[in-house]
Amino acid sequence: MKNALVNLENITKSFDGQMILDELNLYIRENEFLTLLGPSGCGKTTTLRILGGFEKPDKGRVVFEGKDITNLPPNKRNLNTVFQKYALFTHMSIAENIAFGLKIKNKSKAYIDDKIKYALKLVNLDGFENRMPDSLSGGQQQRIAIARAIVNEPKLLLLDEPLGALDLKLRQDMQYELIRLKNELGITFIYVTHDQEEALTMSDTIVVMNQGYIQQIGSPERIYNEPENAFVADFIGDSNIIGATMVRDRLVEILGARFACVDEGFGENKPVDVVIRPEDVELVAPSDGTIQGVVTHLIFKGVHYEMEVTANGYEWLVHSTRMHEVGTPVGIKVDPFNIQIMNKPESEDEEAVGVNE
Amino acid sequence: MNKKLLSAPFLFWSALFIIIPLCMVFYYGFTDKDGAFTLSNIMAIATPEHSKAFFEAVKLSLLSTVICFFLAYPLAMILANLKGKRSSLIALIFILPMWMNFLLRTLAWQTLLEKTGVINSILGFLGLPALNIINTPGAIVLGMVYNFLPFMVLPIYNVLCKIDVNVLNAARDLGANEAQAFLKVTLPLSVPGIISGITMVFVPALTTFVISTILGGSKILLIGNVIEQEFTQTGNWHLGSGLSIVLMMFIIFNMVISAITDKEGDTNAL
Numbered sequence A: 001m002k003n004a005l006v007n008l009e010n011i012t013k014s015f016d017g018q019m020i021l022d023e024l025n026l027y028i029r030e031n032e033f034l035t036l037l038g039p040s041g042c043g044k045t046t047t048l049r050i051l052g053g054f055e056k057p058d059k060g061r062v063v064f065e066g067k068d069i070t071n072l073p074p075n076k077r078n079l080n081t082v083f084q085k086y087a088l089f090t091h092m093s094i095a096e097n098i099a100f101g102l103k104i105k106n107k108s109k110a111y112i113d114d115k116i117k118y119a120l121k122l123v124n125l126d127g128f129e130n131r132m133p134d135s136l137s138g139g140q141q142q143r144i145a146i147a148r149a150i151v152n153e154p155k156l157l158l159l160d161e162p163l164g165a166l167d168l169k170l171r172q173d174m175q176y177e178l179i180r181l182k183n184e185l186g187i188t189f190i191y192v193t194h195d196q197e198e199a200l201t202m203s204d205t206i207v208v209m210n211q212g213y214i215q216q217i218g219s220p221e222r223i224y225n226e227p228e229n230a231f232v233a234d235f236i237g238d239s240n241i242i243g244a245t246m247v248r249d250r251l252v253e254i255l256g257a258r259f260a261c262v263d264e265g266f267g268e269n270k271p272v273d274v275v276i277r278p279e280d281v282e283l284v285a286p287s288d289g290t291i292q293g294v295v296t297h298l299i300f301k302g303v304h305y306e307m308e309v310t311a312n313g314y315e316w317l318v319h320s321t322r323m324h325e326v327g328t329p330v331g332i333k334v335d336p337f338n339i340q341i342m343n344k345p346e347s348e349d350e351e352a353v354g355v356n357e
Numbered sequence B: 001m002n003k004k005l006l007s008a009p010f011l012f013w014s015a016l017f018i019i020i021p022l023c024m025v026f027y028y029g030f031t032d033k034d035g036a037f038t039l040s041n042i043m044a045i046a047t048p049e050h051s052k053a054f055f056e057a058v059k060l061s062l063l064s065t066v067i068c069f070f071l072a073y074p075l076a077m078i079l080a081n082l083k084g085k086r087s088s089l090i091a092l093i094f095i096l097p098m099w100m101n102f103l104l105r106t107l108a109w110q111t112l113l114e115k116t117g118v119i120n121s122i123l124g125f126l127g128l129p130a131l132n133i134i135n136t137p138g139a140i141v142l143g144m145v146y147n148f149l150p151f152m153v154l155p156i157y158n159v160l161c162k163i164d165v166n167v168l169n170a171a172r173d174l175g176a177n178e179a180q181a182f183l184k185v186t187l188p189l190s191v192p193g194i195i196s197g198i199t200m201v202f203v204p205a206l207t208t209f210v211i212s213t214i215l216g217g218s219k220i221l222l223i224g225n226v227i228e229q230e231f232t233q234t235g236n237w238h239l240g241s242g243l244s245i246v247l248m249m250f251i252i253f254n255m256v257i258s259a260i261t262d263k264e265g266d267t268n269a270l
């Protein structure tokens, strides 16, 4: 890909004979907020470590601004990392932590002092210069770790689950702060998380990974609305994933009933998977529904009700603001636009990622 | 209440074996033969004979401590960088000699270093000139380093193991090369281990009389030998106690100084 800031080309990496990354290809554009999303152990940190220079790929190249940096040590790369557990220097004050990279580059004292002030302001921790890292809360330490990285004005900032250790409220605050920071600084972010909500909120582009393979790359909307396979559909939010048959273009047979849809080009009478998001399942009077069922579970979730409807042998997950008592017969209707058709997994690797409930 | 009861046996034994002997040392140290108060046992350190033994001991134990440090640090780093089972095996190899009797180990060195000892026999066999190490300060330093090296390695190894690799990675990430990362991160973070290593080597080396007796012959008197002789040969417990108190004060003084400078280092960093 031309005019990409970073290119990962055919990156392969295994540990102790176990393949962790297999022929990974990925490019990151300038100013992009790209998120690597995937379950624990899928190789997200390994990918970042290869980008940061802490790990050498067995095969493949890392190209940064057009230059091959695969064999460059971390200190020669024009990028910075915010580590999973902050990794602050506990023997230094906050100011010294932030100044670390600048002192190594022999910047003047005035310049460094200015930068410390500026960075602390940016992360909303003015006046913390003389505190020690141990005396800070987790969220504050995290912000210092970010400040310590950005004063070096890197082209690219790598963040490895930076909010993983924080509680929900603080996490949401920090999510907004990170987006604000990114917009203010114009730095490219590569962000690692296994939290799908975080990924959807923050990213320009999401890369869904599993077991060292990229499952799908796309905008949050695309990943959510048009998952390419059952793994992505299942990993991103709740969904009904049902085996079905594509009768012909724009007509799919789900659980014995025919639904209109908008997808074309799958062929005729082809087995497929369909994804229907719970909020897209409409409950109507039995006679108005495409198929009929009975409400079997009902939970109040605050914003909406979560219901389970057994229809044609499948338990449909339904989110709705309108409540239907358990035992109520209902009809199920789905707007054609809300039925997402996916090819059945072909390779075993994809199968292995399968839906785990 | 219960906790106090539980610690009673401990208090009893420490009173019996630590507090009472200490009180006796102080009693003897500050009295003369007739039981009258005197400072002469303390002041005896100023006599040329005693101060020479004292400074000789300080000199040799300092030298041993420095040598131990420079041997131990790289060793501890190698150990800390080994991962998994192999590291505990190699650590065990280091600890193993410590389970052997201290006296025995020192006597073994005597056998090795003697004029007609093992090393010189081998050198003679190879047609090389004999070494004259035994009964020199060098032999004493060798004995000290050999005996006390593990006490320097282990605390440094422990503190190095606790350093998060990502902290070093962060330093590299921020532009430090390997030497800079070592000097600015690894070394300062290992200071607590270094200090406890130094204390654990310097104190026993300063007070030893076994190593200097066995490897130094009777030629080199350290303050430890002088004190030992006062107790076992001359039978002047008052003088022996007085000199012990001086030595004890010197050690405590040094530890306090190092603790204070360590704290100041912290506040300077603020």
Ligand SMILES: Nc1ncnc2c1ncn2[C@@H]1O[C@H](COP(=O)(O)OP(=O)(O)OP(=O)(O)O)[C@@H](O)[C@H]1O
Residues within 6 Å of the ligand: A015, A016, A020, A038, A039, A040, A041, A042, A043, A044, A045, A046, A047, A194
């Ligand atoms: N240095 C290493 N030696 C051996 N195996 C490793 C090493 N580093 C990573 N692995 C293995 O590689 C796989 C991927 O690890 P990685 O840290 O990239 O996962 P991750 O996606 O970051 O997971 P998490 O969300 O839990 O942080 C794991 O199975 C892990 O055990």
Ligand SMILES: [Mg+2]
Residues within 6 Å of the ligand: A044, A045, A046, A084, A160
């Ligand atoms: Mg990880």
